[in-house]
Amino acid sequence: MHQYLFPSQLQQRNSKKFTSTIALLDKRRFDAAAIEFIVDDGHALGIFRRSGMQKFLATIIPGYHGPSRKTVRKHLDKLYQHHRTSLRDSMKKIPFIALTIDLWLNSRRTHFLAIAAHYYDERMKHSSTVISFRRFHGRHLSYRLNSFIIKEIEKLNIQTKIVAVTTDSGSDIKGATSSNQLGTWYSCDTHNIN
Structure with a gap:
């Protein structure tokens, strides 16, 4: 057969x-x-x-x-x-967090957003952790970016720990992060030089 x-x-x-x-x-x-x-x-x-x-x-x-x-x-x-549960648990012990947030467009014209947290752990060792990374659909208005960033921060329950945020000077990301919700806003020196 x-x-x-x-x-x-x-x-x-x-x-x-x-x-x-x-x-x-x-x-x-x-x-x-x-x-x-x-x-x-x-x-x-x-x-x-x-x-x-x-x-x-x-x-x-x-x-x-x-x-x-x-x-x-x-x-x-x-x-x-x-991983998210482990990250949320590890963030409970951190008193102060600074964020860097970057929004970019790849060669296929797809936008990506990355959020990294920078902090000192209980042994005073500096650490950096990517807390969110995703493709971002649609128009990138400041309000939509801000809403997404706030939701990601709330998921980790770190909204009261953020003291500063650093981004490039793009109008959408700057508008999304320059409110006092995310601590003091700083412009990225590397982006400013280039």
Whole structure:
């Protein structure tokens, strides 16, 4: 009967034969390592479904196909929630925070917004942490930027700890951050020089 199957059906059939040879614990361990690979190196969520990667996996671990996009997304959501909780808990101990906020446009004309917190920890060691990074859709009016920044700060419950904010001198980001809600506003010297 297999002579009547399409090549893709044969591949699926053959891959199912080997699936049982990989223990569930091994598959979970492999998936966790694969997801860590995707996060650490910034790969696409579906990298393990590409033909070259499938051939590579078939060579080194017959029967293992890598995590699906759905599995990766599910695990990324859990990792993100864990990271946000950990970040919120670590920020509880910090008395004063200065922010740097940058809004930029990439070559594909997509806007990105990054918010970084700078502080001294309980051992007086200077630390910087990215607290928000995302693509920003739509027109970038000061009000919308301010609303997003305030929501991110409220999610971490650090609104009373912010003493200063540094941005470039772009009209939208300057307008969004120059109110006293975010502490004293400073213009970025590096942006001013360039």
